[in-house]
Amino acid sequence: MIVPKPVHYRSRPGRFVLDRDTALAADPALAEVAAWLRGELSPVTGGELLPGRPGPGTITLGLDDLPPEAYRLTVAEDGVQIDAGGPAGVFYGAQTLRQLLPASAFRKAGTGGPLALPAVQIEDEPRFGWRGCILDVARHFMTKHDLLRFIDLMALHKLNVLHLHLTDDQGWRVEIKRYPRLTEVGSWRKESQTGWNGAMDGRPHGGYYTQDDLREIVAYAARRHVTVVPEIDLPGHTQAAIAAYPELGNLDTPLEVGTTWGIGENVLNVEDATITFFQDVLDEVLELFPSPYVCVGGDECRKDQWRASPAAQRRIGELGLRDEEELQSWFIGQFDEYLTARGRRLVGWDEILEGGLAPGAVVASWRGDLGAVTAAGSGHDVITCPNTSVYFDYRQGAGEDEPIPFGTVLTLEDVYAFDPVPSALRDSPAASRVLGSQCGIWTELIDSNRRVDYMAFPRVAAFAETVWSPAERDLTDFRTRLAAHLPRLDAIGVEYRHESGPLPWQTRPGVPGRPEDPAQWQAKIDAWTSNLRRP
Numbered sequence: 128m129i130v131p132k133p134v135h136y137r138s139r140p141g142r143f144v145l146d147r148d149t150a151l152a153a154d155p156a157l158a159e160v161a162a163w164l165r166g167e168l169s170p171v172t173g174g175e176l177l178p179g180r181p182g183p184g185t186i187t188l189g190l191d192d193l194p195p196e197a198y199r200l201t202v203a204e205d206g207v208q209i210d211a212g213g214p215a216g217v218f219y220g221a222q223t224l225r226q227l228l229p230a231s232a233f234r235k236a237g238t239g240g241p242l243a244l245p246a247v248q249i250e251d252e253p254r255f256g257w258r259g260c261i262l263d264v265a266r267h268f269m270t271k272h273d274l275l276r277f278i279d280l281m282a283l284h285k286l287n288v289l290h291l292h293l294t295d296d297q298g299w300r301v302e303i304k305r306y307p308r309l310t311e312v313g314s315w316r317k318e319s320q321t322g323w324n325g326a327m328d329g330r331p332h333g334g335y336y337t338q339d340d341l342r343e344i345v346a347y348a349a350r351r352h353v354t355v356v357p358e359i360d361l362p363g364h365t366q367a368a369i370a371a372y373p374e375l376g377n378l379d380t381p382l383e384v385g386t387t388w389g390i391g392e393n394v395l396n397v398e399d400a401t402i403t404f405f406q407d408v409l410d411e412v413l414e415l416f417p418s419p420y421v422c423v424g425g426d427e428c429r430k431d432q433w434r435a436s437p438a439a440q441r442r443i444g445e446l447g448l449r450d451e452e453e454l455q456s457w458f459i460g461q462f463d464e465y466l467t468a469r470g471r472r473l474v475g476w477d478e479i480l481e482g483g484l485a486p487g488a489v490v491a492s493w494r495g496d497l498g499a500v501t502a503a504g505s506g507h508d509v510i511t512c513p514n515t516s517v518y519f520d521y522r523q524g525a526g527e528d529e530p531i532p533f534g535t536v537l538t539l540e541d542v543y544a545f546d547p548v549p550s551a552l553r554d555s556p557a558a559s560r561v562l563g564s565q566c567g568i569w570t571e572l573i574d575s576n577r578r579v580d581y582m583a584f585p586r587v588a589a590f591a592e593t594v595w596s597p598a599e600r601d602l603t604d605f606r607t608r609l610a611a612h613l614p615r616l617d618a619i620g621v622e623y624r625h626e627s628g629p630l631p632w633q634t635r636p637g638v639p640g641r642p643e644d645p646a647q648w649q650a651k652i653d654a655w656t657s658n659l660r661r662p
Contacts, residue, residue, distance in 0.1 A: 128611030129226050130588050131285055131595035132604070133251040141204040145172055145186075145228070146241035150179025153188040157217050159350055161188055164221045171228075171237030182206065186224075188217050196287075197252030200224060202244045215352040216252075219285050223249060230614035255547060257510055257563025258594040259288030259356075260587070265295035265367075266388075267319075267570040268334035269579070275347050277579070280621065282351035284591035289348060290356045290422060290565055293336075296366035296385035296393070300335045301357070303411050306372065306404070310335045313367035316384040322572065322638040323388055323533075332574075333384075341415045356474065357416045360424030361405060362395040362458055369393055375401050377432040377439070388571040390427045397433070397442050397454060402461050409465065419472055420489065423462050426476035428455055449482075456482030463487050474510070477502070489562070493518075496549035503552055503560035510562055516545040517566040517590055519582050520573060523624050530581065530635035531572045539626075542566075543589040543605055546598065566590045572638075577622050581633055584623035588612060 129136065149172065153161035164186070165176045181187040186207040193199065193212035198220035201208045209220035227244050231237055260281055262269070269277070278289060293300045299313035315333030320326075336344070345355050366385045369376035376382065377396045385391055395401050412421065430451035433439040443454050456479070463473045463485035474489045477498030484490070489508045492498035499509045514521075514535075521537035522529040546553075547564035568583055588609060616623055624633070 128608045129223055129249075130605075130608050130612045131592040132597075132608065133223065133249050134597060135248075135250040137248045139203070139246040139248060141246040143202050143204055143207055143244045143246065144241045145244055147172055147174030148184065149174060149176060150185045151176040151188070152179050152181045152185050154190050156190060157188045157214055160214050160217045160221060163218070163350060164188075164224075167221075167225060168232070170235060171232045172242060173237070173240070181208075188221075190217075194252055196256075198223075198249075200247070200249040200251070202227065202247050204246060207244065215287075218282075218352050219251070219253075220249075222283060222285060223251065225283075226612075226615070230611075230618045233615045233618040253285065253595045254597060255561070255563030255594045257288055257565065258286045258591070259290050259510070259563065259565030260286055260583075261290040261292060261512065261565055261567040261569070263292040263295070263568060263570040264300050265292050265298045265360075265570075267332070267574045268298065268300060268314075269570075269576065270334070271336065271340050271344065273576040273579075274344060276576075278344075278348045278351060278353055280584075280587070280619070281353055283615075284587055285595050286587075286591055287352055288354050288356055288563075288565060290358060292358045292360070292569075294358070294360050294367065295364045296391045297388075298333055298335075298384065299367040299371070301341065301359075301412065301415075302335060302337045303408050304338070305407050305411065308371040309368060309408075312371040313384060316367075316386050318386050319574070320387045325638060327386065338411070338415055345416060354418050354420075355416055356418045356420045356422055357412055358422035358424060358474075359405070359408060359412060360422075360426070361462075362397070362455065363426065363428030364391070364424060365395050366391050366393045369395070372404070375404060377436050390429060392429050392431055394428055394430075394432055395458075396436065397439050397458055402458070405462070406465050409462070413469060413471065419470070420474050421466055421471050422474040422491070423459065424476060425455070425459050425479040426493075428478065430455075452482035454482070455479075456485070459488070460485045491565070493567075496551060499549050499561065500551045500557075503557040504555075506557075506560070508560050508562050511547050511549065511564045512567055513545075514567070517542060517564065518569065519566055519586050520569040520571070523582075523586070524628055526628055528629055528634045528636070530578065530629055530633055530638075537586075539586055539589050540602060542586045543592065543600060543602060545590070545593050547594055564590075564594050580622040581624050581629070584616060584621050585609060585613065 169175050179185050183205040189210045191210040195213035196215045198211040198216040200220045209217055211217040228242050299309045303309050314335040318327045318329050319332050321328050348355050370382045370384045375395055433451045448454055459479050466473045467487050477490055477492045490502035491510045493512050493514050499511050503509045521533045521535045525536050548558050548561050552558040
């Protein structure tokens with residue numbers, strides 16, 4: 128009952144008993160995976176999984192001629208063998224091994240008694256290399272402890288990219304030593320809006336990660352074969368930065384860190400000094416995050432202030448640009464050149480297609496499929512993350528007792544039906560441009576780790592299957608395996624949504640939601656499509 132479903136799974140007669148005398152043998156190159164597995168299994172077996180030699184009574188981790196993330200797991204009566212093309216594959220094989228054990232094996236401590244593994248032969252590898260989750264810690268801050276826990280839950284589901292949304296209008300979450308006011312001022316707001324358009328709660332909210340925190344988070348994730356991709360959003364979604372350093376904005380009046388939700392009108396100016404400021408920021412970000420990809424956002428940038436700004440209009444004229452859309456493209460291009468010169472690749476939301484695509488950019492396509500199809504057809508790599516398929520801030524059922532009553536309903540079945548490759552690309556060579564996909568946990572209305580649990584799970588399990596397992600779908604089979612998987616989440620302590628709906632303490636009566644429905648989203652997509660296709 129493995130989630131996500133392996134490529135090949137064959138049951139065999141017999142079982143292997145895991146007890147305090149079981150040994151663990153590993154190729155020296157796999158010492159880190161062996162240490163992780165020992166740490167997970169020792170508390171529930173009562174033993175220490177001491178180093179041993181391959182042979183009877185031993186779990187053996189080895190390397191073989193396989194793709195880096197592929198693995199082969201064999202459980203027989205006399206031992207366990209996991210072979211893979213590299214440490215990542217062995218790690219995923221070890222995650223599958225854990226899922227062969229009873230749910231009690233996912234507790235921090237067990238009875239110390241023996242545990243039985245069924246004899247199996249599993250051969251497995253992922254469908255996509257990019258299997259991600261966007262986690263918004265800017266709107267509502269998540270403590271380091273809770274973030275590390277979330278990384279473990281990602282790894283359990285064989286997800287390998289944590290796209291960390293670190294900055295927005297409502298908060299700046301990364302320490303930048305050159306510009307300390309970004310966290311001194313920008314990491315705290317005086318209050319937050321309740322629901323999407325409700326009253327203010329009157330309670331300060333904030334926090335940030337020190338550079339040492341982020342080094343720890345990145346290292347912790349790396350040991351679980353999760354790459355942390357930082358996002359420093361610009362030129363929109365920047366009110367927290369402008370509140371800290373007013374010279375970055377377009378107005379003479381000071382701003383506060385944002386307290387309400389929606390698309391803000393305050394954006395960066397386009398002066399050389401502002402570009403230099405954010406390149407200085409990225410200098411420190413690149414030191415903290417070794418990821419080959421860095422996201423600079425580029426989404427939902429309102430152009431009102433640029434239209435009213437003599438300096439922005441002068442810049443358009445100096446550069447010979449047509450309009451504000453091309454000005455944004457030029458602005459994003461400055462960071463594409465900066466990152467390319469440092470061996471990194473820029474990731475931006477599909478708005479970066481407007482006005483011309485930066486040459487080396489990867490497009491994260493969130494407004495339907497058109498951005499992905501357009502970018503891939505033009506030879507650019509794509510990450511698909513359409514909001515109506517994989518945004519987990521959307522409510523999970525039509526009932527009025529759902530704690531976050533978005534107009535759009537995104538059920539577990541909807542997520543499971545999602546295909547990361549848009550239909551318009553499936554028979555095209557451009558389909559190879561789809562690196563993979565990522566689900567989104569945006570936290571305007573998700574203000575605690577408990578609510579992250581509720582909104583993310585079990586939909587994360589369904590999403591993981593869309594990016595790991597073969598393209599064929601069998602909802603009945605998935606539900607059977609999910610029924611065995613949920614007790615594991617119970618053992619870990621995940622407060623997921625039950626199929627019957629929210630439990631009494633998971634409801635949130637009286638909190639106004641976002642008054643949007645699919646028709647309104649379609650109108651937005653149609654408007655964007657018209658802009659993208661203009662001559």
